[in-house]
Amino acid sequence: MAAIEATALTKSYGRTLALEDLSFEVGEGEVFGFLGPNGAGKSTTINVLLDFIRPTAGEVSVLGMDAQARSRDIRKRTGVLPEGFETYDRLTGRQHLEFALNSKNADDDPDELLERVGIPDAADKKAGGYSKGMSQRLMLAMALVGEPDLLILDEPSTGLDPNGAREMREIVLEEADRGATIFFSSHIMEQVEAVCDRVGILKDGQMVAVDTVKGLRDSVSTGTTLRITVDRIDNGAVNNIRAMPEVTAVRTDESGPSLIVECNGSKTTVLNEIEQQGLEVRDFQTKEASLEDVFQSYTTGREVRAQ
Numbered sequence: 007m008a009a010i011e012a013t014a015l016t017k018s019y020g021r022t023l024a025l026e027d028l029s030f031e032v033g034e035g036e037v038f039g040f041l042g043p044n045g046a047g048k049s050t051t052i053n054v055l056l057d058f059i060r061p062t063a064g065e066v067s068v069l070g071m072d073a074q075a076r077s078r079d080i081r082k083r084t085g086v087l088p089e090g091f092e093t094y095d096r097l098t099g100r101q102h103l104e105f106a107l108n109s110k111n112a113d114d115d116p117d118e119l120l121e122r123v124g125i126p127d128a129a130d131k132k133a134g135g136y137s138k139g140m141s142q143r144l145m146l147a148m149a150l151v152g153e154p155d156l157l158i159l160d161e162p163s164t165g166l167d168p169n170g171a172r173e174m175r176e177i178v179l180e181e182a183d184r185g186a187t188i189f190f191s192s193h194i195m196e197q198v199e200a201v202c203d204r205v206g207i208l209k210d211g212q213m214v215a216v217d218t219v220k221g222l223r224d225s226v227s228t229g230t231t232l233r234i235t236v237d238r239i240d241n242g243a244v245n246n247i248r249a250m251p252e253v254t255a256v257r258t259d260e261s262g263p264s265l266i267v268e269c270n271g272s273k274t275t276v277l278n279e280i281e282q283q284g285l286e287v288r289d290f291q292t293k294e295a296s297l298e299d300v301f302q303s304y305t306t307g308r309e310v311r312a313q
């Protein structure tokens with residue numbers, strides 16, 4: 007059973023088409039990254055999954071249940087960290103958690119939850135005095151209440167410092183280990199790259215790519231760039247390497263000294279040829295397209311070449 011199954015979803019707000027014939031599936035236990043530029047339709051999709059808004063057309067099932075007919079049952083088994091949701095100034099961290107525990111009929115220990123999200127001393131302080139990062143951590147603790155089967159995290163790193171962002175990643179991985187499915191929207195590519203099994207890229211309400219990070223990289227990268235540190239640069243050798251069928255470009259960098267070789271074939275063949283040309287290979291690095299490059303390629307149409 008898929009944890010989320012969206013079929014031909016369309017949502018229009020007047021003349022704005024926020025989602026257009028959007029279909030995708032998230033497997034049970036999967037960590038799925040949901041990327042898209044501002045206005046692509048990410049929040050709209052999440053709101054449809056939770057039945058906060060109704061689609062103009064199409065169907066969604068969440069945890070095997072129809073998102074509209076069974077929204078209460080779905081929300082009981084789902085932890086949500088919504089984007090831009092504000093804590094209640096006059097309630098303490100513990101009171102926020104008690105509210106979440108009651109609504110989920112769960113019996114987690116609020117202190118343990120706050121400890122887990124890194125704000126153990128905040129339990130009895132009013133949320134009005136929390137920093138942005140503390141509020142975000144409290145919201146995460148609320149999402150974790152009751153060991154949900156599905157976690158929907160909308161921009162979970164908002165307001166977090168680098169340590170907070172790392173702890174967030176660790177919690178996502180722990181939850182995945184426990185067997186939860188995680189649907190994770192983010193603009194921070196390192197976060198997505200570090201935790202997601204698969205990534206979907208949304209643009210103008212349509213899913214323009216869905217794959218593993220590696221699969222996405224392979225789909226846009228026009229080749230591999232090798233930076234090879236050699237003992238010296240020899241123009242004759244460089245010309246011979248440039249003439250290899252798998253090599254598309256060679257640049258030299260006197261500092262190093264290094265050769266920067268763009269190739270479409272095996273890097274071993276290139277390295278062997280460099281040695282055949284009498285140069286000594288001292289070190290080499292391979293640079294692949296980053297998820298950032300991939301995102302740019304799918305959302306702006308610009309060609310990608312790893313630098």
Ligand SMILES: Nc1ncnc2c1ncn2[C@@H]1O[C@H](COP(=O)(O)OP(=O)(O)OP(=O)(O)O)[C@@H](O)[C@H]1O
Nearest residue numbers: 019022023024042043044045046047048049050051
């Ligand atoms: N309540 C609304 N009324 C009218 N238009 C809306 C409404 N909510 C969203 N839209 C429009 O629908 C489109 C998708 O918006 P959505 O908020 O889902 O995008 P998003 O990918 O979450 O963006 P962001 O990354 O900026 O949060 C946008 O063009 C937006 O202006």
